[in-house]
Amino acid sequence: MRNVDRALSEIEYEALANLRYRIRKFRQFSGKAAEKLGLTRQQQHQALLAIKGLGVGGRMSLSGLAEKLLLSPAEAAELAASLQEAGHVTIDAKQKRRPAVMLTAQAEELLRRLTPAHLYEIREMAPELMQALRMLQDHRQMEMAAWMQ
Template sequence: MGNKTPPDLPLSAITREDYRALSEFRYLLRRFLEFSQKAARGVGLQPRQHQAILAIKGFPEDRSVTIGDLAERLRILHHSAVELVDRLCEAELVVREPDPEDQRRVFLVLTDKADDFLARLSHIHLDELSRIGPLLKRIPVRENNKK
């Protein structure tokens, strides 16, 4: 995820409507994130704990999740992910299972306690997403005319 150069578009080609769309998108993202943080705290989790157990549960590939995978999904440094996993283990939300093929690596497995938290939080998050979704769809997106 490096810096990408913007498309070759003169600055004057960015319209007021483009700025409004970007502003509205960021506003709705911030609103959802604020909702999510409050919901996590409301059930006794830190927002980062909720993000981590959701990332583990919803990992897109059909394989076990490693600390490196979690770091990538949360966009944090590996050592920060290790510290987070330590706290998740202490809270009995995650257990580390050794990789049978590589003892240097561990897989992260959610506990029943984590699954219970996630079920409660996911239900209310899906409700909130259903409220915000239509607002996101109303944001005008211009077509990229590159050929």
């Protein structure tokens, strides 16, 4: 049973603050790295990665892109249009109801240059992220064990 009204412990506040700090730090790193390669908005890199994450020959619908990036359909369409204008994606509008967004060779090259640095950064911060998550999980498990007794 979840008790959302109970007061958070100091450990939970510390763990949550640390987790949020690490996430902000990674987002700042990611934004700067993408900017260095000419991506003007952090969402551009995230969109390219979401499309690439579909696997070989991935075709991302605009609605799928909106869902993956937590955007409105209009925002996703605007983002895709900016990526197309920059030469990073093509938009196959043959299917009017579900236009597909696909990466260009230029986008593939950008991802090849950005991804190793991102993986390195994630691997460097992984122990701290896992520790913060463990602190939150362990505290919850102790709470559940106490509740069961």
